[in-house]
Amino acid sequence: MxxxxxxxxxxxxxxxxxxxxxxxxxxxxxxxxxxxxxxxxxxxxANIKSKNGKYLTIPTKLAGDHKASEFSDLFFGTGKNGGHFLGKENGKGGIDVYFWCVNEVHIPExxxxxxxxxxxxxxxxxxxxxxxxxxxxxxxxxxxxxxxxxxxxxxxxxxxxxxxxxxxxxxxxxxxxxxxxxxxxxxxxxxxxxxxxxxx
Incomplete structure (x- = not known):
């Protein structure tokens, strides 16, 4: 047993x-x-690149959970440091940035x-x-x-x-x-x- x-x-x-x-x-x-x-x-x-266009659009706090395509009044601009963005005039003589436009995003492990x-x-x-x-x-x-x-x-x-x-x-x-x-x-x-x- x-x-x-x-x-x-x-x-x-x-x-x-x-x-x-x-x-x-x-x-x-x-x-x-x-x-x-x-x-x-x-x-x-991962390294992430845009599938449908030249740029990935990275939202700022102003964009919230919205996509760039949901805005009809954004314009494409270039900042002083050469970075690209989608934004609009804020009525105070400045520009509010809603999305940063980048060619690629690196997500670290x-x-x-x-x-x-x-x-x-x-x-x-x-x-x-x-x-x-x-x-x-x-x-x-x-x-x-x-x-x-x-x-x-x-x-x-x-x-x-x-x-x-x-x-x-x-x-x-x-x-x-x-x-x-x-x-x-x-x-x-x-x-x-x-x-x-x-x-x-």
Whole structure:
């Protein structure tokens, strides 16, 4: 008789079930959906160029959440430093800049998923060891164990997003967002982090 034979009724089955379950954590969707794209760009970094014109239009705080095409009264201009913009006269003898026009934008790598795994894997393994005892004693199901793990990982990734400060945002981005936190803006990325338990 082995120790495995001494397990409570159902516990052996739950331990075997762990071999047929997998947990996935991240931002889910198809490759062309918005939030997975945002997550990927920040996780790995990217160089972004305009697909439909010469320039990318980077909104200032004045533009808010609007696109350049939503404004009919903007003109194209060149600043003293040679930078291009879309703006309009402000009635006080000056010009309000609504969009900066650039050929390319470099988004630096700000890993929040891989780095969280690197920093927390040992802690997660320790938790799983404790939970595995509960599964073996019949006090927890295999699925519940993975759901608990999923919740812990999601919270750790969300905390990492809030904690990242480097590389810093550009001055224009800080002015528009009103924040120096590179990955926090609308909160959509944090909310998009989730997990799922998958049967193999």
């Amino acid at each position: 082995s120790e495995f034979d001494l397990l409570p009724d159902g516990a052996r089955s739950e331990l075997e079930t762990l071999n047929h379950l997998r947990i996935e954590v991240g931002v889910f969707g198809t490759d062309d959906t918005y939030m997975p794209m945002i997550a990927s760009v920040n996780e790995f970094g 700000r890993s929040f998923i891989r780095s969280t795994f690197d920093e927390n894997l040992g802690s997660w393994v320790d938790r799983c060891a404790d939970w595995l005892v509960e599964v073996a004693t019949g006090d927890m199901s295999a699925k519940t164990m993975l759901e608990k793990l999923g919740n812990v990982i999601v919270k750790d990734i969300q905390a990492k997003i809030r904690a990242i400060q480097e590389p810093a945002n550009s001055p224009a981005t800080i002015e528009r967002k009103g924040s120096t936190s590179p990955l926090e803006d609308t909160g959509h990325l944090i909310q998009a982090i989730t997990y799922r338990v998958v049967e193999l």
